[in-house]
Amino acid sequence: MSDYEPVEELTLAPVIRRAGARVIDAGLLGIVGFALILPFMVAAVGLDEPGSHGKDSSVWSGPALFGWILVVGLLPFAYEAVQLALWGQTLGKRIMSLRVLAESGEPLRPAQAVGRAAVNNLLYLFGCGVGTLMAYLWAIWDQPLHQALHDRLTATVVVDDREFETGDGGLTGTMVIDRERRPGV
16 A cells, blocks of 8 residues: 555646746756857857957867757756656756656656656657657646656656645655655755
8 A cells, every 4th residue: 555645636737837847947957058068169169369250160060069969968868867866856846836756646766757857858859849849738638647748658747746835844745755765855
């Protein structure tokens, strides 16, 4: 018998708040990504002196291409995988009071968090445009759990985290159990 509430009894996250969390995460990743890729781009273009117009070589040199792959592929994956494995939410989800749980209502296992992040960030890179948009929009018409495609593939669900908060700043329900299972978090 599980100590967790069945997902069907939890309040599911509204799609608009999920989208808001994704926009916040994308904004944070954009800022960090820009800071990470700027040195690679300056090195590739070669703007060493004020007024210089750079080297005659292509902007897509080795360092620039490496930086681009790092920022577009690996940074979002690592950002989401680590946070979901540790806390069940990214910074954007935290701000929007959302949490990702397993379909059983239990906190995500680390492998499940990594799998969700891989589908959500690396696999969607290859489905550019319409395919990626449809994967996210899937949550609108999916029944009964309103799961996006990456949730379906990894057996996860996004819930409203506000029901676990108490007035004194403490946590109840699944959150207490989550902290008991993950010492030091």
